[in-house]
Amino acid sequence: MQKIISSRTGVIIKQPTGYSAFIPHKLSENSFKLKKDSEYETLLSEASIALGELKGITKIVPDPDLFVAFYIRKEALLSAQIEGTECSLDEIIQVEEESKQFKPVHEVVNYIDAMNYGLERLKEFPMSLRLINEIHERLLSDVRGEERAPGEYKKYQNWIGFPGCQLHEAAFIPPPPLMIAELMGDFEKYYYMSDESPVLVKAAILHAHFETIHPYADGNGRLGRLLITFILCQRKVLESPILYLSLFFKENRQTYYDMLMNIRFKGEWEAWVKFFLRGVRNTSQEAVQTASDILALFKLDREKISNYLAKYQVAFPCYDLLCHHPILTITRAVKELDSNYPSIKNIFDAFIKLGIMDPYDKKERNRSFQYSKYLELLRRGT
CATH class of the missing domain: 1.10.3290.10 (Fido-like domain)
Structure with a gap:
């Protein structure tokens, strides 16, 4: 094989088949x-x-x-x-x-x-x-x-x-x-x-x-x-x-x-x-x-729930689920929280009124809802 070019990192060597490949120096032996x-x-x-x-x-x-x-x-x-x-x-x-x-x-x-x-x-x-x-x-x-x-x-x-x-x-x-x-x-x-x-x-x-x-x-x-x-x-x-x-x-x-x-x-x-x-x-x-902004958002929204929805036993569990699944359906929330459809729908409606949640799509059945402010923070850079 014929050596062509050398650098601190390695050498370019012509291979038997005609092309030239870069062969790096071994790091464990490199003295640079x-x-x-x-x-x-x-x-x-x-x-x-x-x-x-x-x-x-x-x-x-x-x-x-x-x-x-x-x-x-x-x-x-x-x-x-x-x-x-x-x-x-x-x-x-x-x-x-x-x-x-x-x-x-x-x-x-x-x-x-x-x-x-x-x-x-x-x-x-x-x-x-x-x-x-x-x-x-x-x-x-x-x-x-x-x-x-x-x-x-x-x-x-x-x-x-x-x-x-x-x-x-x-x-x-x-x-x-x-x-x-x-x-x-x-x-x-x-x-x-x-x-x-x-x-x-x-x-x-x-x-x-x-x-x-x-x-x-x-x-x-x-x-x-x-x-x-x-x-x-x-x-x-x-x-x-x-x-x-x-x-x-x-x-x-x-x-x-x-x-x-x-x-x-x-x-x-x-x-x-x-x-x-x-x-x-x-x-x-x-x-x-981003973490600081998310914590501030969580604090603000938990205060909203505490002020307006504290009487609903499923409100905070539903919010916690939303934090883990910021695109969420009522069906999944019912299953995850072992609750019923009317109770979860009431919480979703309340979250929408409080500005915590809004619809994600326009499906007639099994519509998804999103924690949009949280998603905006998570999406940064993507």
Whole structure:
């Protein structure tokens, strides 16, 4: 094989079949050091403080599981949207309400399932290549890419470029299949290496390196972003998956892709790490603000119920159900609360008069109603 170009990150080598693939240096053997200037130190400090404030939010909210559940949905949705999946938060909620799925929504539901599965497994077992394969299999089950060996490393050369481009038109050709097992073995080794890198910096490096290896035929971007959450939770930087960093990547999608390319061909690790830290800071601050706004809304609406509907025993249980299912039918509320149709309809009518709820659709039967102000807060960025 003929070496063509070399950088801090890796080398481009011509393969026997004629194309040139990028072969990253092994992280565990790489001697390069990040250049740490004042901007780096400031961003690392600001990101750490913002993430600490976000971590603290779950300790003061009355129902932390509610926040975690919706923040997971938001991260899953945003990560899928980066890949071009056309789907909305409302559709995710309605899937749960109606138990119906179509392909784009299924991709997001799989992401949620893969995240929950990975986090549960990490409570008992360390991160491993086997676990990464298991998570990948869940991610691609019955969706786009399902025919491309979910849970197994790629068997054929893949590439990155514009939709429909051929190998010779690719913007980036990752390592060939025969090198993946070795490179992923090194990925795992570096994951557990003791070094001086702060966890946030190590997460940034591991994410970029995973995307460069591109070990699977499909789903690499979504899995690479999932790994960020797993790293932060396993290293106890976060106690629950409440950082939807994909919001920042989506809002800066082209820069995100450009940064990853510049790592490969120009060795610009410092710029990437700063970009990543800026994303952690900004997203943490946004998530804290959203949580504060949601808490204020809940407080206001609970006061309305206390002032006007306290005599109705089912009023607060119905409101709590609405918080967990902000698109809700009377039929479901009757079933969930073990109540009757007239009682729940009266509460829904009262919620509408108080400005808490309004109709979501115009169906004649089994109409859905929405907690619209709450949904507006949850939809931010999506």
